[in-house]
Amino acid sequence: MAGMESFQLLNMEDDEELTHIPLERNPSKKFRASGPPGRRTSDGSLESLHFTFDNGRTGARFAQPRSWTAIVRPWMIAAVISVLCVVIGFLACKATQAYGSRPELLASQMDWRERIKFLPDFARCPAGFADRPPLLVVSMDGLQADLVERMNSLLAVGAAGLRAPYMRPVFPTATFPNHFSIVTGLYPESHGIIDNEFWDGGNLSHIFHIDSHTGTQFDPSWWKGIPIWQLAQEHGQRVLAHYWPGSEVQINGMTPTTYVNFSTTESVESRVKVLIDALLLPKDERYHLLLTYFHKPDSIAHYNGTHGAEYSAALASADQLAELLMKGLVEHNLLDCVDVLFISDHGVADYDVDVNPTVRLRKMLDEEKWDNTKIHQGLGSIMRIDPFQSGWSVQQMMDSLSCPNDSSPYQVYMKQDLPRRVHYANSDRISPIILTPNISIGLHTHQPPKDYKIWATAMHGWDNIYARMRASFIAYGPSFLRHVPMQPFPNVELFGLFCQLLGLNASSNNGTVGSLNYILRNPRNFTHGTSGGDRIGVGKVYGTVADLGIIDLVVCGDVNSSTHLSEKQKSDLRSADPSADDFVRYHFGRLGVPLPPSVDVPRASPDFVFLADFDFASGYSRELNVALWTAFQLKLTSTTPDPDQKTAVGAYFAGLVRKVYRASDSVKNIHCSASGTTHPNVPAYFFPPELARNSVDSVLRNLSSNTVTMHQTFKTGVWKRFWDLASSWITSDRPLRVVIGPVFDSFEPFGQADHFDMRRPGRRQTALPLDEDQLLASHFYVILSRPALSPECATESCQHEVMSFVLPHKEADTHPCQKDGFYFLTHSATVRDIELLTGLEFFSGLAVDEAARLKTRLTDALWGDQTL
Numbered sequence: 001m002a003g004m005e006s007f008q009l010l011n012m013e014d015d016e017e018l019t020h021i022p023l024e025r026n027p028s029k030k031f032r033a034s035g036p037p038g039r040r041t042s043d044g045s046l047e048s049l050h051f052t053f054d055n056g057r058t059g060a061r062f063a064q065p066r067s068w069t070a071i072v073r074p075w076m077i078a079a080v081i082s083v084l085c086v087v088i089g090f091l092a093c094k095a096t097q098a099y100g101s102r103p104e105l106l107a108s109q110m111d112w113r114e115r116i117k118f119l120p121d122f123a124r125c126p127a128g129f130a131d132r133p134p135l136l137v138v139s140m141d142g143l144q145a146d147l148v149e150r151m152n153s154l155l156a157v158g159a160a161g162l163r164a165p166y167m168r169p170v171f172p173t174a175t176f177p178n179h180f181s182i183v184t185g186l187y188p189e190s191h192g193i194i195d196n197e198f199w200d201g202g203n204l205s206h207i208f209h210i211d212s213h214t215g216t217q218f219d220p221s222w223w224k225g226i227p228i229w230q231l232a233q234e235h236g237q238r239v240l241a242h243y244w245p246g247s248e249v250q251i252n253g254m255t256p257t258t259y260v261n262f263s264t265t266e267s268v269e270s271r272v273k274v275l276i277d278a279l280l281l282p283k284d285e286r287y288h289l290l291l292t293y294f295h296k297p298d299s300i301a302h303y304n305g306t307h308g309a310e311y312s313a314a315l316a317s318a319d320q321l322a323e324l325l326m327k328g329l330v331e332h333n334l335l336d337c338v339d340v341l342f343i344s345d346h347g348v349a350d351y352d353v354d355v356n357p358t359v360r361l362r363k364m365l366d367e368e369k370w371d372n373t374k375i376h377q378g379l380g381s382i383m384r385i386d387p388f389q390s391g392w393s394v395q396q397m398m399d400s401l402s403c404p405n406d407s408s409p410y411q412v413y414m415k416q417d418l419p420r421r422v423h424y425a426n427s428d429r430i431s432p433i434i435l436t437p438n439i440s441i442g443l444h445t446h447q448p449p450k451d452y453k454i455w456a457t458a459m460h461g462w463d464n465i466y467a468r469m470r471a472s473f474i475a476y477g478p479s480f481l482r483h484v485p486m487q488p489f490p491n492v493e494l495f496g497l498f499c500q501l502l503g504l505n506a507s508s509n510n511g512t513v514g515s516l517n518y519i520l521r522n523p524r525n526f527t528h529g530t531s532g533g534d535r536i537g538v539g540k541v542y543g544t545v546a547d548l549g550i551i552d553l554v555v556c557g558d559v560n561s562s563t564h565l566s567e568k569q570k571s572d573l574r575s576a577d578p579s580a581d582d583f584v585r586y587h588f589g590r591l592g593v594p595l596p597p598s599v600d601v602p603r604a605s606p607d608f609v610f611l612a613d614f615d616f617a618s619g620y621s622r623e624l625n626v627a628l629w630t631a632f633q634l635k636l637t638s639t640t641p642d643p644d645q646k647t648a649v650g651a652y653f654a655g656l657v658r659k660v661y662r663a664s665d666s667v668k669n670i671h672c673s674a675s676g677t678t679h680p681n682v683p684a685y686f687f688p689p690e691l692a693r694n695s696v697d698s699v700l701r702n703l704s705s706n707t708v709t710m711h712q713t714f715k716t717g718v719w720k721r722f723w724d725l726a727s728s729w730i731t732s733d734r735p736l737r738v739v740i741g742p743v744f745d746s747f748e749p750f751g752q753a754d755h756f757d758m759r760r761p762g763r764r765q766t767a768l769p770l771d772e773d774q775l776l777a778s779h780f781y782v783i784l785s786r787p788a789l790s791p792e793c794a795t796e797s798c799q800h801e802v803m804s805f806v807l808p809h810k811e812a813d814t815h816p817c818q819k820d821g822f823y824f825l826t827h828s829a830t831v832r833d834i835e836l837l838t839g840l841e842f843f844s845g846l847a848v849d850e851a852a853r854l855k856t857r858l859t860d861a862l863w864g865d866q867t868l
Contacts, residue, residue: 112323112330116160122478125337128283133478135501136275136290137341138325139182139244140318141175142298142460144347145470147306150315153323154342154474161476162519164486166467167494168858169346171422172382173460173469176210178345178491179245179293184225185495185509187423192224193246194429197378201428204374204386210245220250226507228289228498229256235504237288240278242271244291257287264295268321276328279338288502294321301348301458339477339501343494349440349468351380351459359409359437362446364400370445373397376431380442381461384431394432401435403817410437411817411826416750420779420806420837421829422464423510425750439466465825465860475519484519485792488858490830500524512832514849515856518795523849538584538593542610542619583612587631587737590796591785591854592845594619594629594739597753611705616687619840620705624775627705628741628840630686634727635735650724652688654716657707680811681776684710684719686740708742709776710809717813719780721820722805726784729863737785742777743806743837753839779806781834783842796846797853803863804831821862828859 122133145166148154170181170188174196177188188194193208200206208222216222223246229239230252241247241256248259260274271292278287297306300314322342329335358380362370374386387397394414401412413434415425424430437443439462462469471491479501492510499506500516500523517523584593596608596619608628609620616632634649686708689701710719730736744754783804791798806829815823831842832855843851 110330112326112335113156115330115335116157116326116476119482120336120476120478120480122336126333129337132288132503133337133339133501134279134286134288134290135339135341135498136279137292137343137498138321139179139291139293140297140321140342140344140472141293141295142301142346142348143318143344143472144306144468145344145472146467147297147315147347148472148474150312151319151322153319153326154472157322157326157340157342157476158474161482162474162480162484162486164473164488166470166488167343167473168488168490168860169464169469169471170491171424171464173346173462173464174378175298175345176245178471180223180225180227182343182345182491182494183227183229183244183246183291183498185492185506185511186225187492187510189424189426189430190225190510192222192427192429194424194427195376195378195382195384197376198384198429199374199376201430204389218249220252223249223251225509227251228495228502229291230254231499231504231507232289232502233257237502237504238286239289240287240291242274242290242292244293247291256291262293264299268317268324272321272324272328275325276332276334279329279334280332289498294318298348298460303457305350305352305457306348307350336478339479340475342472342474343491344471345491346460346464346471347467347469348458348460349462349466350457351440351442352457353442358442358444360444360446361401361435369400374431375445377444379459379461380444381437381459383435383437383443385433385435386431387433397433401433406814406816406819408817409441410435410443416748417808419827419829420745420751420833421827423751426748436463439463439468463826465828467860479521481519481521485798486519487853488860489515489856490858493856512852512856515852517849518793518797518853538610541595542608583614583617586614587612587617587633588845589737590845591737591800591843593617594631595841595844596621596628597839609705611703615692615701616706618686618705625704626708626742626775627686628838629739630706630741631737631739632687632691633735633737634691634730636730636732649688649691649727650720650722652690653685653723654720655685655688655690657683657685680712681709682712682715683707684715708780711776711811713811713813714809718807718810718815718823722782722807722824725820725824725862726782729784729786734786734789739783739842741781741838741840743779743781743834744775744777745837746778751833752836777809779808779837781806781829781837783831783834795850797850800854801863802831802854802857803859804829804834805859806834806837821865825859825862825865830858831855 145164148158148163169178172188172195176196177193180191180193181187184191197207197209199208206216208217208219210217227246229241229247232239233254233256239256239258241259243260243262244256245262247256248261249255271294275290275292278290281287296318297311297314300310304310325340326335329338329340361383369387369390369392372390373392374389376384385397385401387394390397392400398412398414403410403412413436415430415432415434418424418434424434435443442459460469470488473486473489493512493515495509496506496511496513497516498504500520506513514523587593593610607622609622611618611620616630618627618630620627684707685701686706687701692701726736745751747754781804783802785800785802788799788801805824805827807824807827817823818826832852835841835855843854846854
């Protein structure tokens with residue numbers, strides 16, 4: 001006991017808590033203890049002792065004093081547990097990273113929805129897999145973009161990978177034209193499959209029909225272009241087409257490596273098994289490209305609409321296909337090894353023939369005319385008319401079918417007058433007259449048959465600008481970035497994407513190089529194309545004002561009067577030399593100046609002259625004697641109209657040209673009579689001098705390079721009302737950058753700039769020129785841009801909102817079929833469309849892929865209007 005400093009007192013009778021009591025060291029002190037002898041441990045130490053204090057308390061017992069091992073034992077246990085946790089966590093992390101070679105550790109046991117949250121990495125694929133991820137494309141017929149919200153599996157894939165707000169189908173929004181556009185990158189007018197049913201323009205008895213029992217759809221002569229399976233096989237790749245439209249046909253003497261004839265009876269499970277098994281083939285037998293088509297939900301929508309239990313079941317079936325496919329990829333450790341696209345061909349809109357308006361056209365013509373007119377009405381969402389056997393001319397038929405008013409349920413066009421964005425004119429399979437009804441309105445020659453509403457409860461085929469016709473796009477795989485905000489895009493861009501993913505050089509197509517590069521992890525670099533920042537300066541392709549020669553003054557009212565400009569005026573003009581890049585930066589920012597058609601030969605050319613001051617800039621063509629483009633800004637300043645009176649802008653664009661300075665000594669005087677209100681064609685300003693910040697008598701603003709010939713009725717009608725509307729898009733913090741110019745597209749092929757020889761003086765075929773040397777434009781284009789309020793990314797293309805139009809130049813002050821807003825939206829276009837129509841290149845200051853992204857941006861609604 002002598003070695004003990006203290007002990008713990010345990011009261012065994014009343015369970016009092018332990019009390020620490022100091023031990024007396026004074027040997028004279030005595031205490032009495034009674035009871036059993038104290039117990040000792042194996043090492044001889046005292047374990048316990050029953051004792052009695054002088055105060056009579058008994059039953060206390062000495063506890064064993066705590067050794068150092070007892071003290072540190074809890075800390076050692078805690079340390080061991082902590083180390084084990086760290087080791088287990090480390091091993092779990094390594095297992096997660098290494099599941100490619102050890103799938104039994106984690107991946108195969110993980111639910112696919114959790115598994116796809118990991119970043120795909122092709123390097124983790126099983127040994128012996130191909131060097132490049134195979135591409136698997138799954139098309140679900142009629143899956144409208146918005147309806148993906150009702151499909152949990154597809155939503156999960158899109159959330160983990162990429163999902164576009166929508167993909168715009170080609171016109172018309174039918175199954176076969178769109179599926180063939182997807183695999184060729186061509187518009188229907190180019191690849192020949194213009195609808196699900198049509199006839200040969202040279203032989204009206206030769207008919208294509210997707211359900212034809214005669215097998216005419218398998219005639220290779222219908223199918224044009226180079227499908228992706230041909231291009232892939234020509235480069236040694238293998239292709240599996242599982243029900244893809246057109247894959248059974250010997251197009252250009254070739255089918256896919258393996259194709260499966262269409263069937264609606266194969267189960268979803270069987271379809272998925274075919275695809276997974278194909279991906280598990282040995283390396284030498286494995287397919288590089290797999291295409292599969294699923295007929296739902298479209299086939300159910302036609303019979304049941306989009307709101308009933310049957311359609312919900314069809315969506316569930318399509319979603320099950322996506323779920324089983326993704327689950328199969330995870331189970332076989334292939335999720336990192338395959339690029340997967342879930343897409344659709346078009347959307348769908350409900351239609352009830354007993355409720356929705358149905359236009360019956362037979363009453364507009366006598367029976368004999370209808371009986372001898374070749375008509376395709378299909379589902380009623382588009383009508384094509386060939387009047388040649390009726391004895392009527394196209395114009396006579398057009399006049400008979402003309403719209404009653406601007407609230408018309410349909411629009412009627414000669415095919416060459418269709419909005420340029422639809423690219424639906426350059427084929428003899430397309431009838432001369434096209435009728436396009438508004439969404440959910442059917443066109444029929446007479447009362448539809450009784451069974452019509454049984455198989456046409458929901459339809460497609462309407463104009464691709466309608467929201468309910470929009471298609472879907474979802475992507476996941478090692479080649480794709482994740483969580484990148486996507487913009488809508490036309491489906492002809494898919495072909496270029498396929499070629500990128502497969503490592504192929506694309507054949508000629510209607511897509512735009514680099515437009516989808518921003519969603520790829522490692523896009524290929526392109527060496528062609530002229531976009532690319534400062535690589536091409538203005539001075540390399542444009543001449544200077546010195547190339548214009550003598551500039552004469554013409555004042556209407558003074559016949560043949562002219563005068564030379566003063567030396568100071570000439571000096572002022574020469575200050576606008578292309579070397580003055582401040583003008584370019586001011587008018588275009590980082591987007592870059594439009595480049596003329598001669599840019600392929602990057603040298604200064606007197607044929608194209610760059611003119612600029614602080615109000616506007618122009619690219620003037622000496623050969624055509626007209627500005628190919630004019631750029632300026634519309635903003636709210638002290639010299640522009642009050643916000644409440646911005647509609648006055650339209651009046652400025654429609655104002656009379658008071659005097660014109662000639663921009664070249666080769667230009668003859670503009671007829672002064674054209675400035676009057678009685679002449680059918682008049683000069684119009686590209687940039688209204690009334691909007692100038694300085695004197696309206698500025699030489700440059702009244703130079704003939706700032707004028708163009710217009711129909712008087714168009715100028716004071718459609719043109720004025722367009723700028724009335726455009727002025728509503730101007731705010732004090734968001735000025736509009738404007739680029740406008742003429743389009744010469746009066747001859748086939750439509751949608752492309754007329755050949756220069758067709759437009760040049762002396763070989764002119766365009767109607768009604770204002771004077772001997774300036775042609776009448778077929779259209780006028782307008783490109784509007786403004787700063788984006790909430791950019792979705794940091795790149796330059798995300799910093800701008802772009803809206804562009806190609807307005808038909810007609811001798812009419814109005815358009816009988818549509819109200820203004822709908823008319824302007826109908827004639828919207830992409831900037832790429834305008835490039836094809838003019839030969840110009842826009843956004844030359846941007847890199848190729850950034851420029852392509854802006855050029856393909858769709859105008860799906862007018863700013864501030866979401867009615868479609």
